[in-house]
Amino acid sequence: MSHIAPVKSYVTVFGTLMVLTTITVAAAFTNLGSLNFPVALAIAITKATVVILFFMHVKYSSKLTKFVVASCLFFLACLFGLTFTDYLSRGWFASPRGTTMAGTQVTVGPDAPGAAEKAAPAEGGPEH
């Protein structure tokens, strides 16, 4: 009927997930600067892939099932891609000093970081 994986392979998958969990916790206590985030995300994606392939049997499923599962990535890419191209590119051309890393400046209250500098260079140079 369908593929029956040996118990040992499931235990191996569990062990792999535990090792990856340990790595992601260890990485969290190491200051990698801006790399902490991509590293954590990469490990999470690896773990999710392992679960999908082996626990959820997608590795042994039909091509059609694999295609449907992969289509999920496409829909997620639309959601994240279209939203990020808008939000993260705001202020690229409007800000007199280029841009923050975020591509946008969010000011909350008068003592927000950057509020003082933003007010200063108003008279010099083209505003937009």
Added chain:
Amino acid sequence: MPEAVAAHAEAHGHPAHAHHPALQHHFETLEQQKEASVLGMWIFIIQEVMFFGGLLLAYFLYRVWYHEAWVEGSNELDILLGGINTVVLIGSSLTMALAVRSAQVGSKKGTVNWLIVTMVLGLVFLVIKFFEYKHKYDLNHIPGANFVFEGPHAPQVQIFISLYFGLTGLHALHMVIGFVLLSVIAWMAHKDRFSPEWYTPVEMSGLYWHFVDIVWIFLFPLLYLVDRTHRLG
């Protein structure tokens, strides 16, 4: 002709069209029927991915905007409890996979027992989650009128904690639904409803349970871990 097939053919009164009792008439074979169920379940899961995806998108954008607040908020969470819950939940995925395997090989006792172990682990997860929530409640960290937070970015930390409660709360709700689902499946297994030819409900609940596990695989690093070392001053 296996016993069940013969009995069912007799009920139909046309032994020429003998088939397994679990095979519905609009499917050609049990394989085709199972394939349809798996596809349907995956489409449901994709819809769930988009559902959690929207909340994670909010998390990502706010993290870019209010990184300092994300660092403060994230450091409030208990890595030890979150870590234990990660191990518990991945462990429950292992026992769920073993429950499906037992159903595949036709071990009723194995199926029921592994399902019960899975449910117990799910319960352990929810109890730990309850104590995490209670701790937040005691500190007045529940978003809303009574929210209290010491620090320069309290309003933005409130956004972080709102997303924390939204994401983990919806995840916990999925766990509760999964728990109910598994208790029904365990009862069906106990009542001899499954066979190596037909165990689709066990497999489908397995897919759901593993999906809930995957959600946590993302929530744990994103909420508890990523900003741990970025405490500013």
